[in-house]
Amino acid sequence: xxxxxLDAELVKRVQAGDTAAFDVLxxxxxxxxxxxxxxxxxxxxxxxxxxxxxFIKSFRAINSFRGDSxxxxxxxxxxxxxxKNYLASRARKSPxxxxxxxxxxxxxxxxxxxxxxxxxxxxxxEEIKATVFAAIGKLPEDLKxxxxxxxxxxxxxxxxxxxxxxxxxxxxxxxxxxxxxxDKELRPLLE
Amino acid sequence: xxxxxxxxxxxxxxDSEADVTAVLDEVxxxxxxQYRMRRYQIxxxxxxxxxxxxxxxxxxxxxxxxxxxxxxxxGAHDKQADQVNDRGIVVPLLARTWFRPFAGLAVAASVAVxxxxxxxxxxxxxxxxxxxxASVDQQKIEQLAGQQVVGSAVPVSSRVQxxxxxxxxxxxxxxxxKLNAYxxxxxxxxxxxxxxxxxARVAGFDAE
Numbered sequence: 001x002x003x004x005x006l007d008a009e010l011v012k013r014v015q016a017g018d019t020a021a022f023d024v025l026x027x028x029x030x031x032x033x034x035x036x037x038x039x040x041x042x043x044x045x046x047x048x049x050x051x052x053x054x055f056i057k058s059f060r061a062i063n064s065f066r067g068d069s070x071x072x073x074x075x076x077x078x079x080x081x082x083x084k085n086y087l088a089s090r091a092r093k094s095p096x097x098x099x100x101x102x103x104x105x106x107x108x109x110x111x112x113x114x115x116x117x118x119x120x121x122x123x124x125x126e127e128i129k130a131t132v133f134a135a136i137g138k139l140p141e142d143l144k145x146x147x148x149x150x151x152x153x154x155x156x157x158x159x160x161x162x163x164x165x166x167x168x169x170x171x172x173x174x175x176x177x178x179x180x181x182x183d184k185e186l187r188p189l190l191e
Numbered sequence: 192x193x194x195x196x197x198x199x200x201x202x203x204x205x206d207s208e209a210d211v212t213a214v215l216d217e218v219x220x221x222x223x224x225q226y227r228m229r230r231y232q233i234x235x236x237x238x239x240x241x242x243x244x245x246x247x248x249x250x251x252x253x254x255x256x257x258x259x260x261x262x263x264x265x266g267a268h269d270k271q272a273d274q275v276n277d278r279g280i281v282v283p284l285l286a287r288t289w290f291r292p293f294a295g296l297a298v299a300a301s302v303a304v305x306x307x308x309x310x311x312x313x314x315x316x317x318x319x320x321x322x323x324x325a326s327v328d329q330q331k332i333e334q335l336a337g338q339q340v341v342g343s344a345v346p347v348s349s350r351v352q353x354x355x356x357x358x359x360x361x362x363x364x365x366x367x368x369k370l371n372a373y374x375x376x377x378x379x380x381x382x383x384x385x386x387x388x389x390x391a392r393v394a395g396f397d398a399e
Contacts, residue, residue: 005205133238
């Protein structure tokens, strides 16, 4: 999936001092980074903290990114190193939290688990998946094929036009219309 | 002109038709467009089964809040920001600025320690001349050697100079010759640093 132009422009803006552009990068890559960190750390609350730390580190270091590699490759390396460092420091630490019985009610770890690992959050992912697949199922065949070839098979617009034997402008339009239909179903879940 | 949302769709797919700068100007300025872009992103992730176990819709707010909290005056454009090395490890600004002088001091201190450590054995072996570095005791001995003791016919200096070698020469020249021969023959076994004349050789040759 080509995202060079978009990422390059966003990075350029962040380097010029536009913090809002970094917010867009975080939204774009948050799930990928969380998934990557999840390969190192099984606890979801820790995973979120490490991913957050990785984004903060990348923001503070973004001026050193010169575009030799793709932005997401650079970001993934930072995230992987942050996760490895976390594991190394955790291994050095002894037994972990010790909390008095009286303080247990106000223990921070408990609240973090409440925020991230509650049934609502777990359910949301399942609902999103179900909604997207249900919406795809209801799409007309040409839209369904276009969005599937793009998102699952990763074909470029030119390749999809060749496969579907239609002009590239039609492919652009079909993919957008498919996204628009699914988005209308998805929007209530994420607001 | 294409619809704003269609442009967003093209931008996500890095299509050449997308006017990146113009669309991004709108996206960065409009939170609703950012949310739409994220939902488009989520559609792809759901289809590819790449969604995380749980979705925290406020994750990015948390990141941005921490960034503002941790470095309120640090814009990313600031040349003093952190850097990432070739292995993807972030080198913090503090490490690059504060540690440099300390690293220099540490190297200087190490060199000084090594120099002192090497200097002391050399002095103990007597392998180096004591030009200007004579100890206080040595100076006192020399002072005493030059003094005349009142009422005494024997100069102190002669007593100081009459060490073992002088006695041997005076009392047993044969033994002195043997000792000199021994010192010269065993000079190679004496422990001294290369390039410096060992004490045994000095003593032996001096007497030859």
